[in-house]
Amino acid sequence: MTQYLQDPALWALIAGTPLAATAIIRGRRARANLRQEKAELEKRSADLENNYAEAVQEAHTRAEEATKSALKSAMRTLQGLANEQQLAISKTQDKYGEHQLLQDLLEIDHMNSQFGRRAQSIAVLCDGWLGRQRAVASVYDVVRSAKGRIRHYTRVEIRSQSNFALVSRAVEPVALALAELLDNATSYSAPDSPIDITIRTVPKGVCVIIDDAGVGMNEEEKNRADKLLSATHATGVTGLGNPPQFGFAVIGVLAARYGFTVSVDSASPYGGVRAVVLLPEDLLTNMPEPEEQPTTHAPAAAEQPEPIGSTMTSSTVSGSTAGGLPKRRRKGAISIVPRTDATAAARTSEETASIMGAFQRGTQSGRSAANPNREGHDPQ
């Protein structure tokens, strides 16, 4: 035993045990602390991550909103200018209708229409102003309007007409959606290949079918198009890709907002894409009646043959033209040169005499009342 007591190792052991125990305890405590700290840190980092994701989402939303509102107001200005310019061009076209200048004006008009359409498309993606409220228009006219808004419009051929018209609130959105489809069709097909449009009445409404002779779309492109056209979620302006592709996104938003459907998943008979726009019945109406009917004229006016040249009395004033002139509808013919002698024969000799007498009295009273200096060529 004593040899053990003299063994320094024992003393070292005795002295070391509490130390070791202390060290172990300390170590455990430190580990527990560390564990706790780690848990805390993990929690904090998770919080941070969450916050970060939220912040990013919020920043994204805010940026999207800011972009949208900035673009919206910018586009609104541009749209307003394009409309004003279109009106100015229209007036100039009427003014210089017989000059060769008209040709250039038509080209400017075409460019202005494309410019207006671009601004409108961006405005649609920013939930902005679509523009002019239109009167009820035939489906054929809406398709023609769409045709006029793309660059290569002469390649577009409309093969059929329709007896249906679009309600006024749908005219502009449908025209814009069709224009975007036509723009795609002309952009992704050979420069001289035709684009065919067929208008077909189906049980659910009216279909506008656009066939191009392009290369068609691959699966990936079709999926992207379907996703955008179904418009379950709007992509907004930031999700358009680079370079941005507006077409399908715009069409998707319009289709969802106004309740028509667009599909591009079938192939055209020419090998390209067939786009089908289905306009449901609630967007359709009957063709607007012509502005005035010849039967609305007074029967008294219809009975008496009119003297030649008195066309003003044989017409009723109904509405006014864009230029503010009264719009008159002829009863039958406003022929400068009558086709038959019926009107001349119908005038009796008494009438002729009274007309001549009135003429003579008129000239005499005019002569006596007129100031001789009023007209330069007056011989008196």
Add this chain to the structure above:
Amino acid sequence: MTAPGEQEPESAQLVRPYVITNGRGLPENDQFNLITLVTASEERPPSHLDPEKRGLLELCSGGYLSVAEIAGHMGLPIGIVKVLLSDLSSDGYLVTRAPAPPAQLVDVSLLQEVLDGLQARFG
């Protein structure tokens, strides 16, 4: 500019004139001028004619109308109307008639004599 939410006071035609002519140039020949008279022929037009051409034929169906009048009634630039007219007349749906000859070649002295005569008779 208009305030937000407000519609534009005026809007241009839905179908632009260049679409009506499908981008074709204005006719070179002088077949039509402002006072050329046209009327619908006996030939029945096909049913698939453009609305503008149909409207034009309807307008002319009552008798001779001048080109200027047609343009006024249709609210289209005269050049556009001329394109439509030249299409319709080459397809045989329209008949044209030369305008009444202008009177500028009448002798002034003759007019003076007529005036003197009228004054002597009525004045």
